[in-house]
Every structure is written in C-alpha cells, then in structure tokens.
C-alpha cells in the first residue's frame with residue numbers, strides 16, 4: 001500500500017484542521033436512516049479535538065450540482081453528529097465566505113465546526129483552483145477521512161491536499177488496511193454483486209471488475225439498464241438509455257474475461273413507487289409498459305443464493321431493489337441473510353460497502369455478520385479494480401511536497 005502521513009505524524013494542538021468527512025448518509029423523508037458514516041468518522045474528529053485541535057469539517061451531501069438546495073443542507077446531519085459527541089459542535093450555512101471566517105476566528109482549541117455542503121458551489125466538483133484556495137484559507141492542516149469519496153477528484157477531496165500539509169484520518173487508514181487484508185489476494189471463486197441506482201457513475205467500473213471476479217450479479221436499477229440494452233422491455237423502470245452501448249460492451253468484455261454475468265430472471269413490479277402500492281411478480285420478459293421493476297423476484301433470489309454457495313468471496317455494493325419501501329426489500333434481505341449465514345459458517349468471506357448498502361444490511365439485521373463492512377461503495381469498487389483513487393494518490397504525493405497558495 002502507498003505510504004502516506006497519518007494522525008500519528010501530526011500535532012493538532014492549537015491548529016485549524018480542515019477535516020474532509022463523508023457525511024453523505026442515507027436520508028428518507030428528511031430523517032437520517034443510517035448513521036454509520038457519522039459513527040465511523042467520529043473517532044478521528046474526537047482524537048483531533050482531544051489533542052487540542054480546532055476541527056473544521058467539510059463534506060458533500062447528495063448531488064445538488066453546484067446550487068443551493070435546501071433539502072440537501074448538512075444542517076440536520078451536523079445536528080445528528082452534535083448529539084453523538086460531548087464536544088461543542090457549531091454549524092455554518094456556507095463552506096466559504098465571511099460567515100465562515102467569523103466562525104473560525106471565534107473557535108477555541110477543542111471546538112468542532114461543521115460547514116455547509118461543499119457541492120452547493122460548482123467549484124467543488126470542478127476542483128476549481130479558486131474554490132480550493134477559498135476553502136484552504138480556513139485551515140492550516142488538511143485531513144482526509146472520506147475514503148468513500150476518495151474516487152472523486154473534487155476540491156475538498158483532492159485539491160486541498162495540494163495546498164495544505166495533508167494527512168489520512170483514522171477511518172481512511174482503517175478502510176485501506178481492512179480492504180487490503182481481505183481482498184489483496186482473495187480466495188476464488190470471487191463473486192461481485194452490484195446493484196443500486198448510481199448507474200452511469202458505476203457502470204464503467206463494472207467493466208474492469210469483470211477482470212477480477214468469476215461471477216458478476218447485477219441487480220437494482222443497474223440491472224434494468226443491462227436488460228434494456230439487450231432489448232428486454234423494462235416499462236417505466238429507472239434505467240439510463242444513453243448507457244446501453246456501454247452495458248453491451250461490458251457483457252462482451254465479461255465473456256472475454258470468462259466472467260459469468262447473472263441478471264434478474266424475474267421481478268417485483270408496481271405502477272407506483274410508494275408504501276402499500278399494489279405489486280406483483282412477473283418473469284423478466286413480461287414487464288408491462290406502464291410498470292416499473294422495483295425489486296428482483298424470488299426466482300432471481302434462488303438463483304443468486306444457489307451461486308453464493310459455490311463462492312469463497314463475495315463483494316457487494318448496491319441493493320437489489322428499492323429496499324427502503326416494503327415489499328421491495330425482499331430480495332436484498334434474502335440475499336443478505338444467505339450471505340450472512342454462509343459467512344458465519346466460515347464458507348464465504350463477504351465484504352460489503354456503500355452508504356445505502358450498509359443501511360440495507362442493517363435493515364436485514366446482518367450488518368454485523370459480514371466479514372467487513374466498508375463505508376464506501378463506488379470508491380471501494382474502484383479500489384478493487386486496482387485504481388489509485390485521486391483522493392488517496394494526492395495524500396501520497398502530499399507526503400513529498402506541498403504547493404504554497
């Protein structure tokens with residue numbers, strides 16, 4: 001593993017520390033449904049403030065695309081974090097500008113300040129040097145503890161490390177150590193289960209994962225894109241028509257690599273996506289034009305579970321269905337429980353990750369029965385491809401040289 005500086009190499013006392021966390025937690029109807037990402041970054045925050053640092057937390061939340069979107073404010077997440085620590089936590093409703101400057105000037109050693117969603121500014125995702133400079137003004141030291149966002153070369157995940165002395169936080173360290181130990185030389189056959197809804201941002205990585213795994217199960221809205229690409233009608237299901245060509249290329253690449261792809265053979269469909277909406281099970285080639293696929297059906301679950309029994313290692317990112325609303329949680333819950341059972345019996349090593357995946361595993365009651373649960377989904381899969389993630393590469397570079405602003 002590439003070497004980078006950690007909190008062991010840092011004297012936080014009296015210093016303003018910009019800490020990049022990933023507070024992009026699952027939220028439903030305005031309520032946080034899973035606090036794992038908050039819980040796992042808190043030890044870093046507390047270590048820094050208990051050593052006398054002034055910790056300024058940066059994070060994105062959701063995808064507001066450079067605009068201020070009230071429902072995507074970090075304020076409720078900051079409040080949830082404040083409830084979990086005995087240290088003083090304040091929140092500022094921007095991440096740059098005069099309000100931030102005043103709040104930082106008023107900070108004392110041991111204080112925590114959480115700044116508003118970095119993605120409210122277009123400069124964040126563009127990694128715009130001016131925006132990086134505005135963020136960097138707030139701190140003297142940069143700590144990146146957002147492994148789950150390390151695949152994004154954004155201002156707060158990559159740009160800042162080029163301008164401030166940069167260190168990896170405890171969660172970043174722990175994630176990389178655990179994933180390396182579990183997956184650097186995985187026992188074959190290895191299966192990957194990829195589901196969820198972030199189709200375009202995760203599709204490319206599937207193309208490389210086929211070279212690393214023996215079986216690829218594709219579920220969730222991701223599967224709808226593959227099915228539609230093969231000419232299977234998916235009605236009103238969530239899918240991305242502009243990704244069909246990529247999906248077909250991935251299937252071809254998998255064939256070349258000897259990786260078997262398993263797509264759903266049946267589905268749970270509904271006309272509306274709401275609690276209590278009438279739903280039915282149908283074969284995958286019989287989805288009516290006015291219906292949408294919201295979960296994998298029971299024959300698909302049986303097929304996946306049968307294949308799991310022949311695996312030694314399973315990596316999993318992305319739920320098999322829209323698990324937040326019943327009954328569309330059934331496939332995810334059934335497969336999660338079977339993976340947990342095989343893992344408990346020592347027959348399978350299961351490594352799962354992703355904000356919603358962790359939430360789904362908790363919903364199934366088996367999050368603590370996996371071999372390892374990562375806070376990261378996309379970043380974890382890109383790491384598995386063998387990519388040096390931009391947010392990590394820059395920490396390694398930063399150990400050698402810091403460019404003054």
Ligand SMILES: Nc1ncnc2c1ncn2[C@@H]1O[C@H](COP(=O)(O)OP(=O)(O)O)[C@@H](O)[C@H]1O
Pocket residue numbers: 195196197198219220221222238293294295317318319320321322323324353354355356357358376377378
């Ligand atoms: N068939 C489907 N239709 C619509 N949404 C789906 C479907 N299957 C899964 N999802 C949604 O995918 C989301 C999780 O996807 P993603 O963000 O990629 O996972 P993670 O956060 O674990 O990386 C969940 O909110 C779930 O409701």
Ligand SMILES: O=C(OP(=O)(O)O)[C@H](O)COP(=O)(O)O
Pocket residue numbers: 022024062063148149152198201353354355356375376377378379
């Ligand atoms: O939730 C995240 O990733 P994940 O869905 O892969 O677990 C990260 O916060 C990255 O978010 P992004 O995919 O909007 O850049």
